[in-house]
Amino acid sequence: MSQKNRQHLLGFAKTNPLALSSIDRSRPAISLISEHGDPAAEIGKEAAGGQNVYVRQVGEALAALGYQVDMFTRKANPYDPEIVQHSPCCRTIRLVAGPQAYVSRDEMMPYMPEFVQALLRFQTKHSMTYKAIHTHYWMSGWVGMQLRQHYPVKLVHTYHSLGAVKYLSVPEVPEVASQRLAIEKDILESYDCVVATSPQEQDDLRQLVSKVGNTQVIPCGTDVDNFQIMSKPVSRQTLNIDPQDKVILYVGRFDQRKGIDTLVRAVGQIYAQCDDASLDLERLRLVIVGGSDPNQSDGQERLRIEELVAELGITEQTDFVGMVGHDRLPLYYSAADVCVVPSHYEPFGLVAIEAMACGTPVVASAVGGLNFTVVDEETGILVPAQDVDGFAQAIERILVDRLWAQKARKKSAQRVLTYFSWSGVAQQLSDLYRELLAEPELLQTAALPTKVVNFRVS
Numbered sequence: 001m002s003q004k005n006r007q008h009l010l011g012f013a014k015t016n017p018l019a020l021s022s023i024d025r026s027r028p029a030i031s032l033i034s035e036h037g038d039p040a041a042e043i044g045k046e047a048a049g050g051q052n053v054y055v056r057q058v059g060e061a062l063a064a065l066g067y068q069v070d071m072f073t074r075k076a077n078p079y080d081p082e083i084v085q086h087s088p089c090c091r092t093i094r095l096v097a098g099p100q101a102y103v104s105r106d107e108m109m110p111y112m113p114e115f116v117q118a119l120l121r122f123q124t125k126h127s128m129t130y131k132a133i134h135t136h137y138w139m140s141g142w143v144g145m146q147l148r149q150h151y152p153v154k155l156v157h158t159y160h161s162l163g164a165v166k167y168l169s170v171p172e173v174p175e176v177a178s179q180r181l182a183i184e185k186d187i188l189e190s191y192d193c194v195v196a197t198s199p200q201e202q203d204d205l206r207q208l209v210s211k212v213g214n215t216q217v218i219p220c221g222t223d224v225d226n227f228q229i230m231s232k233p234v235s236r237q238t239l240n241i242d243p244q245d246k247v248i249l250y251v252g253r254f255d256q257r258k259g260i261d262t263l264v265r266a267v268g269q270i271y272a273q274c275d276d277a278s279l280d281l282e283r284l285r286l287v288i289v290g291g292s293d294p295n296q297s298d299g300q301e302r303l304r305i306e307e308l309v310a311e312l313g314i315t316e317q318t319d320f321v322g323m324v325g326h327d328r329l330p331l332y333y334s335a336a337d338v339c340v341v342p343s344h345y346e347p348f349g350l351v352a353i354e355a356m357a358c359g360t361p362v363v364a365s366a367v368g369g370l371n372f373t374v375v376d377e378e379t380g381i382l383v384p385a386q387d388v389d390g391f392a393q394a395i396e397r398i399l400v401d402r403l404w405a406q407k408a409r410k411k412s413a414q415r416v417l418t419y420f421s422w423s424g425v426a427q428q429l430s431d432l433y434r435e436l437l438a439e440p441e442l443l444q445t446a447a448l449p450t451k452v453v454n455f456r457v458s
């Protein structure tokens, strides 16, 4: 190691004692860029959801496969450390770009040139060169295109949310829309590969964005060691839920796009109108898991949902649990009779596969990735988005038909194990990077615990 490099590392180690041991320069270094989805953040609040989970899990799984993984995000809090070491060769690096405060996604683009400069400075300071960069969300995609003007690098992109689809389902299109749509098109046409997380997203890209550019389907995943079938009575006992209750679960952010109001109306309808004698309506329980901040838009959405719950007369039946970490979430999925994902638009939808991994049937909107993960009538029921009657009927059916729910339990868990483990997803991403880099194999490979299923379409 050169004297200069050693000084860099020693200086770095002063602020982060783990850092010196954290960089393995014999490994191929790759970077994941996720401008708003901080991989080290608490999950379940307004700005932290599936993208944060995806980047963190994929980053750690890629490090286990033999890469040095640096994950870059925007620093949104002055008290957050600059570097968070997750595992020996995987770390989150927070770059100062704009105010060290929450900035909504629709207002973040002006800070991206500063983000590019901060990233370049970090690379120079720590002598890091990345062979491949995998960007997440359109603004990071733009960052990737800027970095390629400074050095040669293979670029891979995952959209997580596609403006062209999202804007079809929102009442008001934000100011940034035209810029976002143009950049999303540039990314598809100029990147080495775009990873679609479902065949549905791949179709959307072709129909709504551009016919030009390389795409490959590699799904999102879940931690199958954490989310797995466990005893419902034990989960209920731990969470203090009565064994006789009929538990309908929602997990996710408070965001209008999530369609929580559709679920609440459907439960209100079952409560007011269901005449199936086998369903004791006094036992109905709606459990809503997810964090919110009164000063941000998720706080307003939660207020709107609470008012609706009160208006429909189901306050007694409804619990707002707040944010729950992945360590305790399996208990909620396992305690539930049905998990509902009523999104207006869902590019993939991690919650559905987490519930399925725990053997809980899912009622979901027939949109985006949910059409891919949930097998209608086998692992759950798909319903048109915002169709209150449809959601009410599907939830009721699952609550009443125990035999069907029992069959769905096994099929759901099996489907996740076969197709959606993080290790399998990371292996497919690694194959893609290696193909792009024309590298036959990694210097160090770890054993892969689960089956790898290739979704390559082209």
Ligand code: UDP
Residues within 6 Å of the ligand: 043, 044, 045, 048, 049, 050, 051, 053, 251, 252, 253, 289, 290, 291, 322, 323, 324, 325, 326, 329, 348, 349, 350, 351, 352, 354
């Ligand atoms: N989540 C969580 N705690 C909560 C609420 C949500 O850990 O209180 C997690 C959830 O388990 C999932 C992610 O947040 O891993 C949400 O991802 P999804 O793709 O379903 O939705 P997104 O937030 O990306 O729209």
